[in-house]
Amino acid sequence: MHYSRKAVATGLALVMAAGSFNAALAAECAALMKPGLVPNTSVSVARDVAPADGLPGYCEVEATNSSAPGSKILTVTRLPRDWNGKFLAVGGSGFSGDTKLETVAPALQRGYATVGTNMGHPGTSSLDMEWMITEKGKLNEVVLEDFGDRAAHVSAVVGKELIKAHFGRPQTHSYWQGCSTGGRQGMTESQRYPDDFDGIIAGAPVFSWLVYSAPIQRSQLFRNTPGALITDEQVPLIRDAVVAACDGLDGVKDGYLTNPLACPWDPAAIECKAGQTAGAQCLSKEQAGAVRKLYAGYVTPQGLTVSSPTTRGGEADWKVRFIGIPPMPKGLNINFSSLATAYLYKFDPQWDPLSFNADTEMAELLKSKATKHMIPEDPDIAPFVKRGGKLLLWHGFNDSGPSPLETLRYYKKMEATVAPQIKTPVTDSVRYFLASGVGHCGGGAGPDRFDMLTAMENWVEKGEAPKRIIASKKDSKMTRPLCPYPTIAAYKGSGDTDDAANFDCAPMSPAE
DSSP: OOOOHHHHHHHHHHHHHHHHHHHHHHHHHHGGGSTTSSTTEEEEEEEEEOOBTTBOOEEEEEEEEOOSTTOOEEEEEEEESSOOSEEEEEOOBTTBOBOOHHHHHHHHHTTOEEEEEOTTSOOOOTTOOGGGEEETTEEOHHHHHIIIIIHHHHHHHHHHHHHHHHHSSOOSEEEEEEETHHHHHHHHHHHHOTTSOSEEEEESOOOSTHHHHHHHHHHHHHHSSTTOOOOTTHHHHHHHHHHHHHGGGGSOOSSSOSOGGGOOOOGGGGBOOTTOOSSSSOBOHHHHHHHHHHHHOEEOTTSOEEEOOOOTTOGGGHIIIIIOBTTBTTOHHHHHHHHHHIIIIIOOTTOOGGGOOHHHHHHHHHTSTTHHHHOOOOOOOHHHHHTTOEEEEEEETTOSSSOHHHHHHHHHHHHHHHGGGOSSOGGGTEEEEEETTOOSSSOSSSOOBOOHHHHHHHHHHHOOOOSOEEEEOTTOOOEEEEOBTTEEEEEOSSSOTTOGGGEEEEEOSSOO
16 A cells, blocks of 8 residues: 555654644643642642543542641542533542542543542451551541541542642532442531532431441341341342332332331231241241331430331342341441441440440440541531532432431431521522432432432532432333422322323322
8 A cells, every 4th residue: 555755744743743742731740740739738640541441531640638647648639631610529438438430430521520539548448447446445536537527628629729730720610429428428528618519419328326326236136136037038028028018009019119108017917827937938026026126216215316217118138238148147237337336436346246235335326536527417507508509418218228217317407407597498408319219329129320410510500409300220111200308209190100200299298
């Protein structure tokens, strides 16, 4: 094949131009390593990443902030070439932070500058807290503060400063998005750092001590009473009985409960009768009693809530959460809560959570040192609201970890606290969405895929408060509206029940 001299010259010029362009991008990114750009922060890596796998090109910056003595908070900021002018910070999960590319990839594709943080410690497992104590009996209070409330704020500060240094202008809007621990961080931001974000999306927040005390109490129900522990084969028995009794209460049989609070089902319905042996067909008296108490929750004689009621309809999750699987023979919930209470309450990794006496120790747990940094229960977010901030809370209605009823309790208390301080309805600034049939941050029989970020953008940038958010489910044609409390999806009475268009947001009854 023959090429003219002109074609060859043109090709070489294009290659040289592309090389110069890439070199310029690399230089612009590397310039962020200049000392002093961000106070109390050193940049260890600033590299230009070429477009690949559907992602745009971006500048990736790893930085460590030491604004407090002994604190070392790692942040990873990603600055896309085609920036949309906006900034998104993301939260962690369990006991770990999150700086992974896959977490922020959807936002990068939308043109967002993003930031994630390790929350002040090197641990990468969501079920590891070895970094929380320096030795038995001694809490690492610097790391506690980083993990509890400082890291999220620092990530906002670092991300914004790097944006200004790189693009020469600040972001037009800043958002936070996280679920579980990330939801707790979002609540902390709204309460303690009201100027950091214009909009905060906080899903299934682990913001209360009950997220640790409840799993212990629930595990004790099954394990401290002989014969009370249900078996793997009894999980579908309970689940099917609940669905059979209550699935149609909302007028649509779709395999999950729209409003679990309306379901009166009692395990006595499947308790073994004379001549039956507990197993796949029925529950023993002890098993039925434990399940009944699980649905009821527990309050101490002193009036302290230890465990909120477990909502009916989420039983499919019980094997992993309560019964146990090979890696966690006592279940995920007790594994999670035992770590937290052992490290944050007893400062002893060997402490046995099944020895916890809620009646005598719950008050002590509530007063532990970790409360200040890890339990963002302050309902007064008026400063955040007054400056125009928007808070979008959401929770899976069948979450067997942190309770959606605890988030609801906070929402009501916040509303009552903030309302007298502002001139507009609190719902103009804060809304709470219950995702029916959904577990912890996803999963469950209900539709668990929804775009909260677009809903937040429309709220902050266009003044369009979210009246309904459409949810879907993988490998299913079903869609449903998620509705702001105290409303919930209600079938209109005609049309395809798999189509969200045929559902209204109607008052929830009972609404708790």
